[in-house]
Amino acid sequence: MKYMMMMHTPSGGPYQIASWPQKDLQAHIAFMKRFHQKLSASGELVGAEGLAGPEQARLVRAGQDGKPVTDGVFPETKEFLAGYWIVDVESPERAYELAAEASAAPGPGGAPLNLTIEVREVMSAPPTKDLV
Template sequence: MKYMLLMQFSATGTDFPGIDTWTQDEVRAHVGFMREVNEKLVADGEWVDAQGLGGPQQARIVRADEGGAPVVTEGPFAETKEFLAGFWIVDLDSRQRAVELAAHISTAPGPGGRPLNMPIEVHPVMSAPSQEL
């Protein structure tokens, strides 16, 4: 079954200081950890996709107005407490494996090399209903 793992960060910076305040070595360690996770997923045949996302300053929320025209709200969003920083789509044998993988990703190093223990959401990827419906 496929799962989507969502990496969340606090928009308020209360979880840890923003990555723009980290030293180059801290950023290298964090990115290196993520690369190792991805390489292992590929080697184990569990990889589907993974991407880091731009920060909330680059994000947009789009809704249609009553006439169907787009209404765009630019980030950062005052009402948002967390933002989506990246995701993985993995093809795993069990939900337990998804939970284990999410826990491991949560330990990515941050400032001072300490594990961030950031929240990772685990969502099963649902397949589309059959054409017969």
């Protein structure tokens, strides 16, 4: 079963990790690299990416003429999506275990961040009961 684990982080202007002390930033990145290696070695990792901060985000929709219409930046947001992993695991409980581990990534002073990780199953096909 595939799950997407989405890491949300508090907002407050530009991505706050950039203002952390160098040693804390390095510890956080080292944790993320170890987590990535662990998931790769176990065969559970499908893909993972970090995302740019909300100051670079835009919402896009098609205008009346089909051309893109953009809206943004949204500095008033309380949280933003910082990155994600797609994992292929045996059960939802395993996805929850991995999400909890990612949530505890170290922050300033080495304290666990305990960030919210949204876990959602990746659908391989639309539900058949909705098709007529």
